[in-house]
Amino acid sequence: MNLKEQKKKHRFWMNLAFGYIVALFTSVVVLFFNLGSIYISVSCFTICFITVIGAKICFARADKYEVSQELVITEDEPTTEELMANNVTESVNLDANKEDETDDCPLVADVVFTEEMSDCETLETNDMETNENISEIEGVSVEETTVELTESTIEQTDEIIESDEGTTEIEKTTLKSDNELDAFEQEILDQITGILNQHHRDTSSLSTKKVGNYFDVQANATIARFKLKGRKQYLLSHLEESVLKEKGLTVEAPSKNEKFNSRIILTSSDVLQTLSDYIVENFDKAC
Incomplete structure (x- = not known):
């Protein structure tokens, strides 16, 4: 029997067993809420007996069709002989490809390597120049912002002092007006x-x-x-x-x-x- 068919049959019998268990649970609940009725109690007992036997049979059949893990591993994994043969063929192909590439263009690889080195050197010099420019710009901007902040704080403190003087004058006038009598x-x-x-x-x-x-x-x-x-x-x-x-x-x-x-x-x-x-x-x- 095929491995897929075994899995399908195993799943079918397990689902059927769970169905019997659900029926058993519902019959027990119905029996608990209808203990006064003899007819319902007898029918619930009968259903419980049938569902227990059915669930037991289903689990037994599911165990029969259960797929072992060793069988799955042996079917999925290739043999050692096949692995050895595949490794030998791959190594031979890689060696052949490397010999073809080195025979065809040895000079081209050297030229490309030297060009890449020159490009890297120019990029490094450009990065150094940009970093110096950024540091100079940041220094100037930080100095300007600090000067602006100090000026703004001085202005705010002057305004606060003026407002405090204004409030004291208002308080003095209100006190005078309360004490003055017509x-x-x-x-x-x-x-x-x-x-x-x-x-x-x-x-x-x-x-x-x-x-x-x-x-x-x-x-x-x-x-x-x-x-x-x-x-x-x-x-x-x-x-x-x-x-x-x-x-x-x-x-x-x-x-x-x-x-x-x-x-x-x-x-x-x-x-x-x-x-x-x-x-x-x-x-x-x-x-």
Whole structure:
């Protein structure tokens, strides 16, 4: 029997054996999930028995047609006598070809060899010249780039110094603007300082702060919050409107964002004299 036919039959019986094994596995799975049914259990047992016998027969037939490795090597590899004969013929042919080439053109080989040597020498000289030119160009370019980089770094440092000076000037101006008070704000501060001095309070801790559109007079905490910019100037208080109206003050309701109970309209700074008790009470709470 031919080697190819043996391989085909071996592969056929192995595939058939694997088919039986797959059928055996599926029948076992079906049996496991249907243990309550007697009919399905008996049929699964029967299929298992048949598939086991079939797989065993298929493996036996596959072993019969299995091709041994020694047989494959002996059929693929040539014999030692054939190898010796091939080597002898090849050596004879090579010797004959070499004698023909040396007899035909001995002078041509010498000429070609000398020409190749001259070409190699010219190429080496050209390579040396190009390397020298490249080194000179690289040296010049590196020097130029270093000079440009140093100039650019100097310019950048100058710009940074200028920007730092500009930022310090801006900070100084903002600090001045926060500390500067207009005429009405200074008048309000003087009135509160005078009220506290009349009640023998230490006013050294008094300070002012601007929060958005509001002007705060503070000790350790806010004593009074005013809104002095816009159409209306008023003081925000925690007092009820009815109490303030009894004192003859003009009052209105605050907005939802203002977490106070009332607005006291400031027709002048003298209105604060009417609220001296309220201001002193807030100062004592802050201290």
